[in-house]
Amino acid sequence: xxxxxxxxxxxxxxxxxxxxxxxxxxxxxxxxxxxxxxxxxxxxxxxxxxxxxxxxxxxxxxxxxxxxxxxxxxxxxxxxxxxxxxxxxxxxxxxxxxxxxxxxxxxxxxxxxxxxxxxxxxxxxxxxxxxxxxxxxxxxxxxxxxxxxxxxxxxxxxxxxxxxxxxxxxxxxxxxxxxxxxxxxxxxxxxxxxxxxxxxxxxxxxxxxxxxxxxxxxxxxxxxxxxxxxxxxxxxxxxxxxxxxxxxxxxxxxxxxxxxxxxxxx
Numbered sequence: 001x002x003x004x005x006x007x008x009x010x011x012x013x014x015x016x017x018x019x020x021x022x023x024x025x026x027x028x029x030x031x032x033x034x035x036x037x038x039x040x041x042x043x044x045x046x047x048x049x050x051x052x053x054x055x056x057x058x059x060x061x062x063x064x065x066x067x068x069x070x071x072x073x074x075x076x077x078x079x080x081x082x083x084x085x086x087x088x089x090x091x092x093x094x095x096x097x098x099x100x101x102x103x104x105x106x107x108x109x110x111x112x113x114x115x116x117x118x119x120x121x122x123x124x125x126x127x128x129x130x131x132x133x134x135x136x137x138x139x140x141x142x143x144x145x146x147x148x149x150x151x152x153x154x155x156x157x158x159x160x161x162x163x164x165x166x167x168x169x170x171x172x173x174x175x176x177x178x179x180x181x182x183x184x185x186x187x188x189x190x191x192x193x194x195x196x197x198x199x200x201x202x203x204x205x206x207x208x209x210x211x212x213x214x215x216x217x218x219x220x221x222x223x224x225x226x227x228x229x230x231x232x233x234x235x236x237x238x239x240x241x242x243x244x245x246x247x248x249x250x251x252x253x254x255x256x257x258x259x260x261x262x263x264x265x266x
Contacts, residue, residue, distance in 0.1 A: 026146045027242060027262045028062040032156065032188035032230055034254035037070045037111075038086045039079045041222075041253040047079050048251040049086065053093035055249060056116065059258055063117040063144050064096070065156025067190040067254075071100050072109035087114035101125035101140035103158070113140040113156050113189070120144050126155075126177055128170040134162040139174050143183070150266055153178070155187035159199075167192060167199040175204050184238035184263065190254060194227045207233045210259045214244035222253045232259040240264050 033052070040046045056064060069086050070076050076084040091098030096116035102125065103112035115123070120142040128137040139157035146152065157174060160166035171191075178185045193199040195212065203209075210232040211217065219226035234241070243260035 025263050025266075026148050026150055027260060028146060029060065029258060029260050030154070030186065030188060030232055031056070031059065031061040031064040031256050031258045032067075032190070032232060033064065033256040034067040034158070034190040034230065034252055035069065035086070036252040036254070037068050037073075037075060037079075038084070040251060045079060049089055049093065051249070051251045053090055055247070055251075055256065056090075056094050056096070059247075061258065062146065063115065063120070063142065063154050065140070065154075065188045066090075066114035066116070067156070067158035068111075069100060069114040070106070070109060070111055071102065073107035073111065074109070075107045076109070083109060087116070090114070090116060099123040099140060099142060101138050101156075103127075103138035104136040112138050113158055115140045115142050115154075115156055117142050117144055117154075119146075126174070128157070128159075128173050130160065130163075130166050131169050132163045132165045134160050134166055137166070137170060139177075139187075139189075141177075146263075150263060151183045152263070153181040153183050153185045155185070155189075157187070157189040157191070159189070159191045159193070161192045164193070164197070164199055167197075168202050171199060171202055175207065184235060184266070186232065186234040186239060186261065188230075188232040188257070190230050192229055194229055203233065206235055206237075208236045208241075209233060210241050210244050210261075211257070213241045216244050216246070218246040218255075220246055220255050220257055222255065230254055230257050232257055234261060238263060238265045
């Protein structure tokens, strides 16, 4: 009888230990947001950075991917009164660490992607292919360190808005690079395609679309077509979605996508 009780107790402790291990896995938020080069769409001379910074402070993502980011351009003079590095300004307003990944020279400065991260290192700008021409594009990468010192890699990007051939090539380049990284990877951005497109179908099966997993097709782009073109992608072998939101705020012609993930397999 004692032996049976001991076996049952042992099994109970194992199950409890596994459950506790699952509960102890870190939970964190990620955001992607096309910020319309720092101005509100209905009034191009009105800055939107303070509103965006307040949103970040309120929602507390671990890492944010920004698209349509200017750095020291003459266009920013029209909005802010002087040449402005938008990511440096957002970093100052939020207390996050910032990184600007220039995709191309623009208006005496740079234009591309930006990241804010609570704790990160090994920042990297990946130049993306444009086989049929069009604007240069890039992805911004960072190694993220969570509060429990777990390390992950995150990428943010903005794919070509002109040619589907470019978008397909850029997806291939981005996901191929992600496959070389040593820690679990998640990535996000304004991909300029919707779930019915060929480019969407070309994302390798390894990656899961957080919106699709959550069953939420809310448009992320404020237009008559109302398409979902902003995404967070993750490897379901390592992560699970706990929450998915498209935030209804008027600071850009896109809506920020905020996703809560749990790391399930370091």
